[in-house]
Amino acid sequence: MASPPSKPEKISSSRREITRKEGEHILVIRFSAMGDVAILAPVLQAVTASYPSLKITVLTRGFFAPIFRNIPNVWVYNADLKGLHSGIRGLCRLASEMRELEVSAVADVHDVLRTNVLRSIFYLFGIPVKQIDKGRAEKKALTAEKNKVFTQLKPTFQRYADVFAQLGYPVDLSKVTFHNKQKLSPSILKITGSDQKKWVGIAPFAQHNSKVYPMDLMEEVIDRLDAQQNLKIFLFGGGAAEIEKLDSLAGSYENVTSIAGKLSFEEELDLISNLDVMLSMDSGNAHLAALYGISVITLWGVTHPYAGFAAFGQPDENNLLPDLEKYPSVPTSIYGNVVPKGYEDVMRSIPPERVVQKVLEVL
Known part of the structure; x- marks a missing residue:
């Protein structure tokens, strides 16, 4: 297992800590960037509030773990993409580590080359994967210099939520509860x-x-x-x-x-x-x-x-x-x-x- 950053109450120090709870276990993949990872937090708040027995592991950079610290039943697994999990061999190792966590399904809200490699490996493991629809064609039309289609596109947080809906966990994002004000040290x-x-x-x-x-x-x-x-x-x-x-x-x-x-x-x-x-x-x-x-x-x-x-x-x-x-x-x-x-x-x-x-x- 990759060495996680220090924050034991929110980053698992052992696989047992992640898998000990009953219920389905969803792996959510979003490696970067910080803003895109932060957008994921309110979606996970909605998911865990609607499905309290669901376990969620977020596969991302360990640095981002504090973003999810106030969300129940959510753990962060450090993706060491420049070290232990680099290259094809490293991604194979990472996928095997996820299988050892007894992941039941995968929500890929990143859809990049690395996550597509992981998707292929998870397919061989028999673990279902649903991916985000980034709306690439719509975004190309929105940013076109000529024949621009200037219209509001689906918000990214809703695109994330749609992936959970595909997995059987639809949520209402209008009912998200924001994090509380934190005590200053x-x-x-x-x-x-x-x-x-x-x-x-x-x-x-x-x-x-x-x-x-x-x-x-x-x-x-x-x-x-x-x-x-x-x-x-x-x-x-x-x-x-x-x-x-x-x-x-x-x-x-x-x-x-x-x-x-x-x-x-x-x-x-x-x-x-x-x-x-x-x-x-x-x-x-x-x-x-x-x-x-x-x-x-x-x-x-x-x-x-x-x-x-x-x-x-x-x-x-x-x-x-x-x-x-x-x-x-x-x-x-x-x-x-x-x-x-x-x-x-x-x-x-x-x-x-x-x-x-x-x-x-x-x-």
């Missing part, structure tokens, strides 16, 4: 303090630059929010380059603190659960905040909520879009990796005062 309070100001989270980065609000405009947003004096602003990010930028940015303001690189992922989630609002790009932090029922304001560039990746349970008016008359080809891609000529500054059509107004309106 002394190490978190040492950074945040415990004053009575409203807490605003800002996650200014994303995987692709086309989804990042220009830093000069974001600084204007932060400057205006900092001037309110009744707000405490926390900056979220990761990686050496982002940490350096956020530390420098926070140092210029009285009420702004960068928490990048200062907390564990689990502690970041605890802090997020205590926010009053999260301002995020089309990125993972939006989905993490949504798990706790936090109001999420999302800034969109060359991507668009119609592709199905809006934060769960958030009102449409919290999605701040660029000028679609000036940039009619939006969305140009699903993930933000396609930027047509002339669309480099698409997010500049979202004025900072509009962002600040929305934050204050939500607060």
Whole structure:
């Protein structure tokens, strides 16, 4: 068995811990990315609430385990895709480990090359597999430059739920209960303090630059929010380059603190659960905040909520879009990796005062 990360109450330290409960045992596969894994959490909440005897093991990166810590009967199994489970031989080993867990069916909500290899092996084992319908043709039409079909596509969380329905476990996502606010540890309070100001989270980065609000405009947003004096602003990010930028940015303001690189992922989630609002790009932090029922304001560039990746349970008016008359080809891609000529500054059509107004309106 792959060595799991440390979190014994939610990550199994033995196969017996996973298989000891009665009932069916569903394996759910979603290796990455963080936002897509976070979208899975409310679906699993609905499934376990509707089918309390069902056991679920999520096959993903061990780092993501805290996302599922508050969901009963859900365990995380660490997929070591760069080590023990790399390559065809590693995937065969991984499939064998899953069979030893006595998995009764598989929900593949990723549908990539690795999961297709696993599906073939599970077929030989006699374990049924149902896969997500990603709607690739619909998304291609939505992002087309010519003959674009501009319409709302099925949300990703509903596509996940559809896989469970295929396995015989339909759910109503309108009845999802959000995670509770988490208690802040002394190490978190040492950074945040415990004053009575409203807490605003800002996650200014994303995987692709086309989804990042220009830093000069974001600084204007932060400057205006900092001037309110009744707000405490926390900056979220990761990686050496982002940490350096956020530390420098926070140092210029009285009420702004960068928490990048200062907390564990689990502690970041605890802090997020205590926010009053999260301002995020089309990125993972939006989905993490949504798990706790936090109001999420999302800034969109060359991507668009119609592709199905809006934060769960958030009102449409919290999605701040660029000028679609000036940039009619939006969305140009699903993930933000396609930027047509002339669309480099698409997010500049979202004025900072509009962002600040929305934050204050939500607060």
